[in-house]
Amino acid sequence: MTSKSHSERDCVEFVRTVLDWLDEHDESDASTASLDDAFALLADQRRRLLLAVMRTYGEELTLPDAAEEVAVRETGHSVTNISAERVQEVYLSLYHDHLPRLVDAGLLEYDQERDLVAPNAV
Structure with a gap:
């Protein structure tokens, strides 16, 4: 097993944070679309x-x-x-x-x- 680079760990932590945020908020179509729009803007x-x-x-x-x-x-x-x-x-x-x-x-x-x-x- 290889160790993950710092940037890979940061990415994993970020994804987990977003998933936690989604768990705390209503995963309605509106919030999912908003999240998709936000990620598209930040891509x-x-x-x-x-x-x-x-x-x-x-x-x-x-x-x-x-x-x-x-x-x-x-x-x-x-x-x-x-x-x-x-x-x-x-x-x-x-x-x-x-x-x-x-x-x-x-x-x-x-x-x-x-x-x-x-x-x-x-």
């Missing part, structure tokens, strides 16, 4: 990073600033060591894919006219 690393950036700052940011911060967190490099093309690619994927999903879910707000992203106040 993509870039969406998780954008949510983490917004939680870190706790206030509105321009989408270009948020894209820079997501790129920094993706690469582990300082913004001065990331190409403008990479930041632009992150910006475009946030704008066209990830941000609309998070706005539709009610997690973030977006003012397109001012290109500002903010945590949802609700």
Whole structure:
């Protein structure tokens, strides 16, 4: 028998925590669908990073600033060591894919006219 890595143990613990949560709550179709929706939103690393950036700052940011911060967190490099093309690619994927999903879910707000992203106040 091989020992599990730290990340494998973390994953197992997380799954057990979610299963315990499900046992404590009504496993109706509505809660199951909500859980599926939540996991679908969190399945993509870039969406998780954008949510983490917004939680870190706790206030509105321009989408270009948020894209820079997501790129920094993706690469582990300082913004001065990331190409403008990479930041632009992150910006475009946030704008066209990830941000609309998070706005539709009610997690973030977006003012397109001012290109500002903010945590949802609700």
